[in-house]
Amino acid sequence: MRLYYRGPDAMVTSEHFVHRTPTSTRAFLIRDLRDVGITSAEEPGTPIVTLAGGTAILLAAALPLWKISPLYAIGFLGLAGFGLAAAALVRRNRPRSWLLQATYRGQTVELYASTDARVFNQVSRALRRAIEDARPPSSWDDFAAA
Missing domain, CATH: 4.10.860 (DNA Excision Repair, Uvrb; Chain A)
Structure with a gap:
């Protein structure tokens, strides 16, 4: 199991995304995450x-x-x-709040939220790498060495 990010409130491995809050811990399987995106928690109006x-x-x-x-x-x-x-x-x-949202097993979930841009970018980059590495290899990869 490869570790992409480990911090006080989040951990990203090759198999799981774990978000820890003072009241709960939520874990998501990387292979079941779909449509991962970054949004802002601010309402524009x-x-x-x-x-x-x-x-x-x-x-x-x-x-x-x-x-x-x-x-x-x-x-x-x-x-x-x-x-x-x-x-x-x-x-x-005031600091802007950023959210990582995704579809997990058919439901829209909030994976991670932070107002610290540096930490948020580290977590989102680690999740992106974990998702890319979890993809099955395509048939074109077999011909790349030839």
């Missing part, structure tokens, strides 16, 4: 929906101030706009 909702709440809060004094409403919206911009920048700079 979430920041836009959050920003639109925050803007609607701010406008609703500024309406009573507008009736008292338009200057107060403009000042409030200006300060709140800086707050929304700061929140958007903080959200943008």
Whole structure:
């Protein structure tokens, strides 16, 4: 059995992919993995929906101030706009979460997830090598030496 990667939360061998979490350990047979792919855990529409909702709440809060004094409403919206911009920048700079997904025995499963890009790339590269090495040799390989 060949070892491709061994870390604190994952292990890839020529026969198994093992993912360890603090609560469980999941093992998958390499030969039963199909359609392995990398995806991002982020939903693309979430920041836009959050920003639109925050803007609607701010406008609703500024309406009573507008009736008292338009200057107060403009000042409030200006300060709140800086707050929304700061929140958007903080959200943008947080680490991105990556997922390894596959079809395992007819079901879509999440094999591995990480926010550390270096470790995630090592695990995904090891899994790719294990899958490539597990393929049966093609008939063209027999003629390569001739």
